[in-house]
Amino acid sequence: MDLQEILTAIFNFENYSDLLPLVQNSLWAGAVLGLLGGLIGTFVMMRDLAFAVHGIAELSFAGAAFALLIGANVIYGSLVGSVLAAVVLGAMGIRARDRNSIIGVIMPFGLGLGILFLALYEGRAANKFGLLTGQIVSVDDVQLSLLAGCAVAVMVALLAIWRPLTFASADADLAEARGVPVRGLSIMFMFLLGVSVALSIQVVGALLVLALLITPAAAALKVTSSPRIVVLLSVIFACVSVVGGILLALGGRIPISPYVTTISFVIYLVCRGISWQRGRRTASTTSTPATVRPA
Numbered sequence: 001m002d003l004q005e006i007l008t009a010i011f012n013f014e015n016y017s018d019l020l021p022l023v024q025n026s027l028w029a030g031a032v033l034g035l036l037g038g039l040i041g042t043f044v045m046m047r048d049l050a051f052a053v054h055g056i057a058e059l060s061f062a063g064a065a066f067a068l069l070i071g072a073n074v075i076y077g078s079l080v081g082s083v084l085a086a087v088v089l090g091a092m093g094i095r096a097r098d099r100n101s102i103i104g105v106i107m108p109f110g111l112g113l114g115i116l117f118l119a120l121y122e123g124r125a126a127n128k129f130g131l132l133t134g135q136i137v138s139v140d141d142v143q144l145s146l147l148a149g150c151a152v153a154v155m156v157a158l159l160a161i162w163r164p165l166t167f168a169s170a171d172a173d174l175a176e177a178r179g180v181p182v183r184g185l186s187i188m189f190m191f192l193l194g195v196s197v198a199l200s201i202q203v204v205g206a207l208l209v210l211a212l213l214i215t216p217a218a219a220a221l222k223v224t225s226s227p228r229i230v231v232l233l234s235v236i237f238a239c240v241s242v243v244g245g246i247l248l249a250l251g252g253r254i255p256i257s258p259y260v261t262t263i264s265f266v267i268y269l270v271c272r273g274i275s276w277q278r279g280r281r282t283a284s285t286t287s288t289p290a291t292v293r294p295a
Contacts, residue, residue, distance in 0.1 A: 019250050025139040029147050030242035033200055033212060036151045037242075038235030039158060040196045041217035042227075043189060046169040050214050052089055052190075055103035056197045058110030059085035061206035063198075064131050065117035074131070075146055078198040085110065086194025090187035114206070132205050147199055154192050154199075165189060166227070204242070204260050211261040212238055219264075219271040237267050 044053060063081020064074045085106055118131070139147070158165075168175040168182045176182045193213075200209045216237035220230045245260030252259075 025144045029139045034239030034242045037212040038238035041213045045217045056085045057209045058107045062110040062113035065114040069117045082198040083194040086190040090190030208257040211264040215264040219268040222271040222275040
């Protein structure tokens with residue numbers, strides 16, 4: 001395959017206007033997931049749960065693969081797997097070291113189960129591949145309604161616990177001393193995170209869910225320390241990554257995930273560059289000696 005064929009496979013906008021109506025539901029789903037991912041990703045970064053997201057995604061993948069094998073709704077299977085993993089992590093992995101060791105056990109187990117179920121599945125290969133890398137034309141009206149309903153429920157629950165969760169995420173020991181139910185909030189948040197991971201997998205796939213739940217918030221934290229602006233930028237970055245990835249993937253022959261992850265990574269690089277430039281200016285200002293005027 002020469003360079004021209006590679007570029008055509010990645011970017012091909014012939015008959016683009018005819019293909020665009022096919023992904024309207026996916027665009028709405030991407031916007032909803034971007035909003036959800038941007039909101040919950042902020043707390044993922046605050047609570048240092050980036051590794052946990054990957055562990056939950058593996059169990060979510062296993063649940064989705066099992067549902068695919070038995071002919072059940074893939075979203076339900078994904079939800080069962082991810083919520084089960086999230087609740088286990090929330091209940092058992094309170095300390096970072098304990099949590100990471102539990103995730104290290106869960107990840108290969110979930111991935112192994114998922115591969116087993118996919119190996120036993122005799123249906124379309126595209127369905128197998130889509131669980132790992134995402135799909136852009138697989139969201140029908142029923143799935144969109146289910147996804148939107150679950151996302152709204154998660155966001156409402158997240159907003160209801162926003163203030164105590166922020167306090168507990170910033171300083172768990174102080175929050176517990178003040179009477180905040182830190183353990184209960186941890187389990188509740190992990191449950192919401194599990195649902196968010198399961199929903200995100202439907203678009204970006206199990207392998208690259210971090211690009212939706214981690215990278216946008218990490219990028220936002222590079223350019224501002226204001227909690228409100230971090231949340232706003234995280235949501236914007238996540239929505240741009242998902243919706244932009246869907247629009248670009250429509251013109252190519254490869255899965256959606258590389259587009260979403262590339263856009264998300266470019267945004268992160270730009271934000272990191274802005275942070276680096278600010279750091280240089282600050283260092284330059286502080287290192288410049290003050291001019292001493294003669295008496």
